[in-house]
Structures are given as structure tokens and as C-alpha cells.
Amino acid sequence: MDKVRIYPILEYILNEADADDLAAIGEALKRREKQKSFGGVNIQNIARETGRGIEEQVGASVESIREMIRGYAVQIIKREAPDISDEHLDTLIQSWIPEPRSAKTGQAAGAIPKDALLTMIRQYIAYKTESMDPRELKSLVSEISDWPQVYWGKFPPPIRRIIKKYLNNEIDADMCWELINRSL
Numbered sequence: 475m476d477k478v479r480i481y482p483i484l485e486y487i488l489n490e491a492d493a494d495d496l497a498a499i500g501e502a503l504k505r506r507e508k509q510k511s512f513g514g515v516n517i518q519n520i521a522r523e524t525g526r527g528i529e530e531q532v533g534a535s536v537e538s539i540r541e542m543i544r545g546y547a548v549q550i551i552k553r554e555a556p557d558i559s560d561e562h563l564d565t566l567i568q569s570w571i572p573e574p575r576s577a578k579t580g581q582a583a584g585a586i587p588k589d590a591l592l593t594m595i596r597q598y599i600a601y602k603t604e605s606m607d608p609r610e611l612k613s614l615v616s617e618i619s620d621w622p623q624v625y626w627g628k629f630p631p632p633i634r635r636i637i638k639k640y641l642n643n644e645i646d647a648d649m650c651w652e653l654i655n656r657s658l
Contacts, residue, residue: 547567548567591658
């Protein structure tokens with residue numbers, strides 16, 4: 475196992491885990507030992523991989539259908555308005571059949587780009603830990619008076635959980651940022 479990943483886990487087990495955590499870890503180890511008795515076959519991994527394969531196939535089918543609908547819409551518009559410009563045609567198609575994901579970034583429509591989200595998280599944590607530069611705070615307040623609440627509302631639930639754990643001193647800063655980067 476990668477040492478970067480194992481050391482925080484071991485540190486947690488040895489120095490921070492309570493009785494419930496240790497019981498859960500023990501159960502996980504027992505389950506892992508049972509997997510070995512089945513010839514090392516991990517049923518959960520097989521199920522997860524099968525699920526991913528099905529998801530990819532369904533996603534490809536949905537995209538094919540979407541492209542077919544786009545094609546029909548273009549044909550109908552060109553038939554009904556033959557002198558429409560390509561720019562207007564594209565605008566109509568985009569408004570009627572918007573892209574579910576950005577082709578360039580792979581992000582859902584309306585999603586915050588990763589680098590912007592990381593900046594927002596950094597600013598929020600700095601504010602909550604009272605380590606934010608006063609000029610940066612003043613700038614944020616002048617742009618969005620209730621920016622901490624706005625930012626919090628934009629964070630995905632897994633990021634909120636990680637931030638809460640960090641602010642409650644359940645994890646250290648390194649672990650916090652490692653988990654945030656993995657989540658994004």
C-alpha cells in the first residue's frame with residue numbers, strides 16, 4: 475500500500491480511534507479475512523465494477539439518444555426556417571437541448587470549477603479558523619456580505635463533512651486537504 479495513504483490511517487488507529495472505531499476496524503479485518511477464505515474474491519469489488527460497467531453503457535445509450543434528438547431538432551428547424559444562421563440555430567438547440575455535461579471539463583452544468591471550489595474552501599477554512607488575511611475578508615464581504623453561508627451552500631455534502639471534521643479537530647490539516655482533493 476502507498477505509504478502516503480497508510481500512515482494517516484495507522485496514526486488514527488494508534489492515537490485517536492475510540493472503542494467504537496476499533497470495533498469497526500476489527501469487523502472490517504474479519505470481513506477481509508473471510509474474503510481470503512473465498513479464494514481472495516472480493517464480491518463487493520466485483521459488484522462495484524459491474525455497476526460501473528452498466529453505468530457506462532447506460533450513459534453511452536443516453537448520449538446516443540440525446541444526439542439523435544439534437545439531429546432531429548436541427549432537421550426540423552432547417553426545414554421550417556431554411557435561412558436561419560448557424561449561430562441562431564446553435565442558440566436554439568442549446569436552449570432546447572442543453573449539454574448535461576461540459577465536454578471540456580466533464581463537470582455537470584452549473585458546477586463550480588475545481589480550482590475555484592478549492593479557493594472557496596481555502597477561504598472558508600481560513601475564515602472559520604480566524605487565519606484569513608483581513609484584506610481578503612474585507613474584499614469578500616464587500617462582494618458578498620453573507621459569503622460564508624453562500625460558500626457553505628455551494629460545497630458538496632462530502633466536502634462539508636470533511637470541513638466539519640477538520641473544524642472539530644477530528645482530523646488534521648494534512649488529512650483534511652488530502653480528503654478534499656480525493657473528493658474532488
